[in-house]
Structures are given as structure tokens and as C-alpha cells.
Amino acid sequence: MNCNGCSVTALTFDIRLTGELNLSIIPIAIDHLERQGLDVLQKDKRLRMGEFAAREFLSFCQDLLDTDLAEFRINQQSYQPISQMHQVFDMEWIDDVIQNERIVSHYQPIVDATGAVYAYEMLARFHDADGQMIYPNAIFPAAKSRGRLYALDRVCRMTAVRAAARLSGEKAFINFIPTSIYSPEFCLRSTIELAHETGVDPKQLVFEVVESEKVDDLEHLKRILGYYKSKGFQYALDDVGEGYSTAEVLAELRPHYMKLDMQYVQGVATDTAKQAVAQSFLKKAQGVGSTPLAEGIENEEDFQWLKAQGYELFQGYYFGKPAAAPLAYKTV
Numbered sequence: 001m002n003c004n005g006c007s008v009t010a011l012t013f014d015i016r017l018t019g020e021l022n023l024s025i026i027p028i029a030i031d032h033l034e035r036q037g038l039d040v041l042q043k044d045k046r047l048r049m050g051e052f053a054a055r056e057f058l059s060f061c062q063d064l065l066d067t068d069l070a071e072f073r074i075n076q077q078s079y080q081p082i083s084q085m086h087q088v089f090d091m092e093w094i095d096d097v098i099q100n101e102r103i104v105s106h107y108q109p110i111v112d113a114t115g116a117v118y119a120y121e122m123l124a125r126f127h128d129a130d131g132q133m134i135y136p137n138a139i140f141p142a143a144k145s146r147g148r149l150y151a152l153d154r155v156c157r158m159t160a161v162r163a164a165a166r167l168s169g170e171k172a173f174i175n176f177i178p179t180s181i182y183s184p185e186f187c188l189r190s191t192i193e194l195a196h197e198t199g200v201d202p203k204q205l206v207f208e209v210v211e212s213e214k215v216d217d218l219e220h221l222k223r224i225l226g227y228y229k230s231k232g233f234q235y236a237l238d239d240v241g242e243g244y245s246t247a248e249v250l251a252e253l254r255p256h257y258m259k260l261d262m263q264y265v266q267g268v269a270t271d272t273a274k275q276a277v278a279q280s281f282l283k284k285a286q287g288v289g290s291t292p293l294a295e296g297i298e299n300e301e302d303f304q305w306l307k308a309q310g311y312e313l314f315q316g317y318y319f320g321k322p323a324a325a326p327l328a329y330k331t332v
């Protein structure tokens with residue numbers, strides 16, 4: 001059984017009203033909703049209802065309310081201004097994408113210093129019911145708006161594990177959002193089971209911590225990574241260079257792989273400032289026994305410079321763009 005956050009369950013809206021005008025509207029709004037056959041629960045200054053009732057509430061009351069004193073939240077998340085409720089309704093299409101798993105994994109090669117394919121990063125690609133591409137810059141804001149980030153993260157992770165079964169022994173790097181995992185033993189159970197069902201060797205999977213999702217609770221992150229490690233999986237820190245860059249944090253996490261962000265990679269062969277960052281990063285990676293990986297490589301010069309410094313793995317358009325099928329080839 002999945003927790004509510006990891007599945008597309010019906011949204012519950014809590015609407016919190018303050019101020020004399022807004023409080024005077026509560027009995028009027030309840031009477032209107034009940035006349036429409038819609039359920040609403042009042043508790044002090046809050047109204048709780050389902051999404052259809054919330055749509056009706058907003059339609060009926062928005063011109064009557066003092067909107068500066070009206071807030072809402074969905075599924076026990078943080079309160080937001082009621083003016084943002086329309087955005088939650090407008091993003092309902094994300095539920096269809098997740099429920100019907102309109103997601104496929106594309107493969108981007110990660111190569112070693114000889115140019116041989118060592119691994120692939122599994123990158124999610126989304127489409128609607130008509131097969132039209134939906135880009136990540138639309139998908140993730142929609143999921144966040146409707147409180148579906150956890151569910152989206154889970155279905156992307158499961159899709160990537162299935163896609164990894166197509167590989168011929170190469171590793172598969174799979175992104176995940178640490179904040180979407182409440183309890184690793186519970187939230188990751190289906191991922192572990194799927195890997196066994198598809199015959200994917202745990203040693204083949206590398207789970208990437210997405211840096212853009214800041215992790216404030218280091219102990220929680222360590223618990224997640226410890227659970228992955230106990231099951232035979234490896235893990236990587238993505239876009240290292242800012243949030244996880246301190247030696248103390250890296251020593252605690254001890255990632256198997258560390259990725260140098262592309263902003264420090266592109267043009268590094270001729271940029272002394274980027275060279276300093278790349279060399280410092282390399283020293284940190286080697287200091288904690290982590291394999292250094294440079295991502296975002298687009299030309300031969302940057303590849304050769306990084307290789308000469310001691311970088312071991314490389315990723316970028318120079319070696320191959322994400323593709324619908326894995327491509328085993330040698331670049332250099």
C-alpha cells in the first residue's frame with residue numbers, strides 16, 4: 001500500500017478564513033455547498049472539503065471574500081493565499097500523467113576516460129494522452145502545485161528501474177528527491193521489489209540525490225542512503241559544488257560518485273576560475289573515496305583537460321544526447 005503522498009488520491013482542501021467579513025461568509029458558503037449536495041466540514045475558522053466543493057466555493061465566494069485574509073492548503077501542506085487556488089485546479093492534468101504513467105526513460109551515456117560507455121543516466125520524458133511531449137519545466141511546477149511531487153518522483157523512479165533492465169551490465173543513474181521519502185523502509189520498498197522482479201542487479205543501480213531539492217535534515221538523508229547501501233545499491237551526489245561541498249558533509253555521506261556541475265565544466269580548459277573549482281572538487285572526491293564525474297561536457301578540449309587532472313567519468317552532449325534506447329559505442 002502506498003502513502004497518500006506517493007499516490008494520486010483525491011485532494012482535500014482546508015480553507016482558513018479570518019477577519020469579520022470572511023467569518024460572516026462562512027454560514028452562507030456552507031449553506032450554498034450543502035444545497036449543491038457537496039460535503040463540507042467546519043472547524044473553528046476552517047472549512048474542509050474535496051476538490052469539487054473547493055471549486056464551487058471559490059466560484060461562489062471569491063467576489064465576496066477579503067482575499068488578503070483567506071488562505072488554503074491541500075493535503076496538510078503549508079497554507080497559501082487563496083488567490084493561488086485556481087493554479088491548483090488548472091494543473092489537474094498532471095494527475096493523468098502520473099496515474100497512467102505517461103512517462104518513459106531516455107538514456108544518456110556516461111563514459112570512462114577511454115570513451116567506453118560505463119553507465120547511463122535515466123532521464124524522464126513525459127507525454128499527454130495524445131502522445132505530445134510535455135517538458136520538465138511544465139511537469140514539475142504542475143506537480144508541486146497539486147502536491148504531487150512525491151507521486152511523480154515515485155513513478156519516475158519505478159519507470160527508470162524498468163528501463164535499467166534493458167541494459168547489458170552498464171550502471172543506471174536514477175535521480176530521486178530525498179524530501180519525497182518519509183521512511184526509506186516503507187517508501188522505497190516498491191523500488192526494491194521491482195528491481196528484484198525485473199532481474200536488475202542492485203549493484204547496477206546508482207541513485208542520485210538531486211541537489212536542487214535542498215535537504216535540511218542531514219540525518220534523514222543519511223538514513224535513506226544507508227538503506228540503499230544495505231540493499232546493495234550505490235548512490236551519487238548530483239550538481240555538487242554548492243550545498244554539499246563542505247568536507248564534513250561529504251565525509252558523513254561518503255557518496256560512491258560525485259558529479260561536478262556543468263557550470264564548472266563547460267569552458268574549464270581555458271577558464272582559470274573554473275579550473276580552480278574543478279581541482280578543489282577533485283581533491284574532495286578523492287578524499288572521501290568517491291569517483292569524480294564531470295557532467296555537461298560539450299567539446300574535446302574540456303574532456304581532455306579534466307581527464308588529465310584525474311577525472312574518471314564523463315557525461316555530456318559530446319558523448320551523446322539522451323536517446324530512447326541505450327547505445328553501446330566508443331567515442332574516443
